[in-house]
Amino acid sequence: MAATIRDVARQAGVGLGTVSRVLNNSPLVSPVTRKRVLDAITELRYSPSQIARSFASGKTLTVSAIAPFFTRPSVVERLRGIESQLTASGYSLVVFNVETVARRDACLQDISRHDRCDGVLIISLTPREDELLALHEAGVPVVLIDTSAAGMHGVRIDDVSGGELAVRHLIDLGHRRIGFVGDSIEQARAFNFTSSRDRHSGYRQMLAAAGIALRPAYQRHGVHDRYDARILAHELLQLADPPTAIFAASDTQAMGVLEAARDLGRRVPADLSIIGFDDIDVAEYLGLTTVHQPLFMSGQRGAELLLRIIGGEAQESPSDVLPIELVVRGTTAPPSA
Amino acid sequence: MAATIRDVARQAGVGLGTVSRVLNNSPLVSPVTRKRVLDAITELRYSPSQIARSFASGKTLTVSAIAPFFTRPSVVERLRGIESQLTASGYSLVVFNVETVARRDACLQDISRHDRCDGVLIISLTPREDELLALHEAGVPVVLIDTSAAGMHGVRIDDVSGGELAVRHLIDLGHRRIGFVGDSIEQARAFNFTSSRDRHSGYRQMLAAAGIALRPAYQRHGVHDRYDARILAHELLQLADPPTAIFAASDTQAMGVLEAARDLGRRVPADLSIIGFDDIDVAEYLGLTTVHQPLFMSGQRGAELLLRIIGGEAQESPSDVLPIELVVRGTTAPPSA
DNA sequence: TGACGTGGTGGAACTGGTTCCATAGTAGCA
DNA sequence: TGCTACTATGGAACCAGTTCCACCACGTCA
Structure with missing residues (x-):
């Protein structure tokens, strides 16, 4: 033919x-x-024939990305960064969307066996001990984005500092009663997500540093979406002694908190300050105060790093830490009286 | 080894x-x-070895998707539908993000040469005559999503009817001065996008059917994003005789119109009704009245159709038309006085 | 003049599967 | 008992490139 x-x-x-x-x-x-x-x-x-070429040379010119919940704006932005870097280098991107724990495990296992790609980018999912071992043994180049693990290359931010940054902002404004809305602990454990957990640590550390007692009732965890966050915020706001400020572990969850405030007639920021995390596209639209992290760049850098590893360049610094930044918009203010 | x-x-x-x-x-x-x-x-x-397998059998178990502006929520939702259907069938998804006209052309040309995938899904981009010819000649199975072309399989909605549906809603509420904000005509032509153009046709036809004269000043076109839509809406609202309602060709653009209304102190829907299109995730959050189209399903159906074609099943009906639906929320109301 | 190096070239061997043909074995049947 | 038919199996050929070794021609240098 x-x-x-x-x-x-x-x-x-x-x-x-x-x-x-x-x-x-x-x-x-x-x-x-x-x-x-x-x-x-x-x-x-x-x-x-590209396939014959791959077959003969052992190079596929393809990279896989494993991403949880593809639809989350933050993940999409990272993928866009990855795609831009890869296509600039002539590589193709195969995308795996993970929405269940079973699929998470299947994807991580499959990598070790597949010879279909030259390298793998894992977004937000942290491999477990046994998975790390399998990956190492398989010898597939891997770069983690938005997490890290012993002996693995990665691009991430310091989520603990980010949590501290957000809470310090609230404390500086004069808030003492500060609530937290983050990911469900069970879900985070099942997928092995770490960002909400680390941001929560930052929250706790900063409160402790300011001499503010931790109140368990102020800390709520639910599925990472608007709907659960809205319900959790309802609970917080209907406490006898409700918080005057809420730190949401992501902008998506902050949106749920905003909704709850609207439902209950609380004015933002007069009655309630809200701060999110990530600085996704709509945050600016909503005037949401948040902690900015370079999402697009995380994908770009991760892909760049992976390509260098594939190219055989030894990388001295295994983990790249990107800067974060407080972005003050309209949803935070000093507490009223 | x-x-x-x-x-x-x-x-x-x-x-x-x-x-x-x-x-x-x-x-x-x-x-x-x-x-x-x-x-x-x-x-x-x-x-x-998957590669050796592909090489020997000629099947790659891989499908490519070419999508413009990956980050648009509507595109992401379609991709999610595609991914879910493909992984259920054991296929992998290679994603190509198109953000420039040059890349659009390059991607469409490359398909004809690549033997790297068993089939291609093209989102929102309509191949031109010569490209159709090349695709046909190459014999690669192709399914179009959100467009259609002579002799090509596709999954889409009726955008003209959608435009009519949106405008009829406004007319039914009593509006006579109805503005339109849609995609830049040059950009649409360069990429060969059709949805904004068709929705605009629906707008014109419905106005004509209602005996309302078309006013060129009421119809504005810009880049498909919030920022341009905001500027265009500003222009509309500052006319001597401003529209009482605006139909935006997408929810993203409707968000820009909402911003403009806020900027100029117009109350929505009291002073200005706004209707969007697509019913993306945030539309519900914003209480935006819009025309719902099944985005996830479009991806799913498109992938399903493509797999059937790859499997050699002849398809009698080349084009699948999905239903659309008016979703009335809080941004439309009868004009005041 | 002969030894040596080097740029340019041809082609066998190899990559790891699938496919298909030949063949052995065995059951069914007249 | 012999013929047929069908199951189970082995293995050569093949897919379309890359890689590497052999080789030639020609210039350089002792």
């Missing part, structure tokens, strides 16, 4: 190796021969 | 073909032999 490299060789009156050399831009071809080959390629409308 | 099928054959004391048959669940293997082979596989920790 389609022309093969042998057809081209015959047509051009040269050997197989020469055509291969032309295809791979080897300098060891004389200009005259090169032209003859190129002419034959054009004439036969030849296009090399 | 890793065990090959020949190692397994030797270990199990059987022939190559038998191992291959076991791997492919052929019934032509006796239970005893099958067990021997499976034991050898376990013992050698053998895992078949």
